[in-house]
Amino acid sequence: MSAATASPTAGPVRGEPLLTLEGVHTHIGAYHILHGVDLSVPRGELTMLLGRNGAGKTTTLRTILGLWRASQGRIAFAGRDITALPTPQVAGLGIAYVPENMGIFADLTVKENMLLAARGARRIEQVDTQRLEWIFGLFPAVKKFWNHPAGKLSGGQKQMLAVSRAIVEPRELLVIDEPSKGLAPVMINNMIEAFAELKRSGVTLLLVEQNINFAKRLGDGVAVMDNGVVVHAGAMRELAEDTGLQRSLLGLSL
Template sequence: MSDLLELKGVHTHIGAYHILHGVDFAVPAGQVTMLLGRNGAGKTTTLRTIMGLWAASQGSITFDGVPIGGPAAGEAARGRRGTPDIAQLGIAYVPENMGIFADLTVSENMLLAARGARSVAGLDTARLEWIFGLFPALKKFWLYPAGKLSGGQKQMLAIARAIVEPRRLLLIDEPSKGLAPAIVQNLIAALRELKSTATTILLVEQNFAMARALGDSVAVMDDGRVVHRGSMAELAGDEALQQRLLGLSLAVHQ
């Protein structure tokens, strides 16, 4: 299976701080790749660097063979390639804080994410119905201010906005954080459905039961570096490896 996204030797500096130290991993097309690691390992910085929110100071980031970040992309490309341009390639980012607009309705939030519609009435009806099948609460609260949704419903809205139009790659940062187990199971089911549509997903997650349920491949980070790459099934089946890489066992997160 070909790789849709590839990072090679990526370094990222934020001010005086050197956060990423030569990150190397690939995201196979059509799969869910888990990006795991302890708090502060550099996972969120990696996602933000891919999206161009922070610039890679060294190394390369390529999407479907096209350079999108790092000095390897060239001066001209770096001058043009910002987050909007990267999004135009079919990459969507769901940040940890979800980034919804609390004062706008659910429908207005969805409209803002849809490049092909100028009004709510112009949204793709068939795709909306598909999204409502994944997240029924969004249909129920379609005209409610997003700020009045529960935490789980806000997360559903954040993911729904990312897929209001077809995307080739989703970057999702800790979607289960702070959510009840039943809501987490709903998210797992929705992300499995997305995977079945050949959507490629790079997922940062601290809920290891969710990682085990969804992941095909995995990259584990520590101190700004990738220290392990392999299959999620291999990691899930090796408690000694889990303890060494993550400091805990997946067995306690069933």
């Protein structure tokens, strides 16, 4: 079938925008944090959101999820305007968020944390067994410490649990704030491998990251923020190979 006669019911195409922000402003109290953010996250790819501390990266993620409300502009997911949707409805569309503090329940076991994240299950037996085994393959520590209190896990193990909770049900978009923060190099390598596998499975990822080597190894695309706006967007490879651009945007070299 030629392109001209292709079926109009064909499925979504890898690389087309899954999430877009157009001219998004966000105020938090008296503070004007985002000043017109334009961002495109292609389907099936991993997009890195970089920038100096205070550039507006976390505010951008929280605005996407509806945790903070955009005061101006438009946010669209899979062609649907989600700008004014409350957070539970945004999550219900297939977007999962892992905040910087990971948001796990320290007094509950790993299993109980996972069950809470599986909205369609009241007992762990109701969670998709094949999906759990897939998650255990990505993060073996989740299986190893299944019945342990989550608060007793190491920092890297808590991060793995946080991501596992986010994907215990199928998601189209995974939004993660600084997944490598405070992790040992071996844990960072494990996280990179897991994210690469998630991308191969068809999940789209948007990551805020300060670890530049992490970003360089994993990112397909990159957007750099400064003072509440995106000042650069393009291929991660191009930024990684251009030391002059790195210094001008980030004040450092990859």
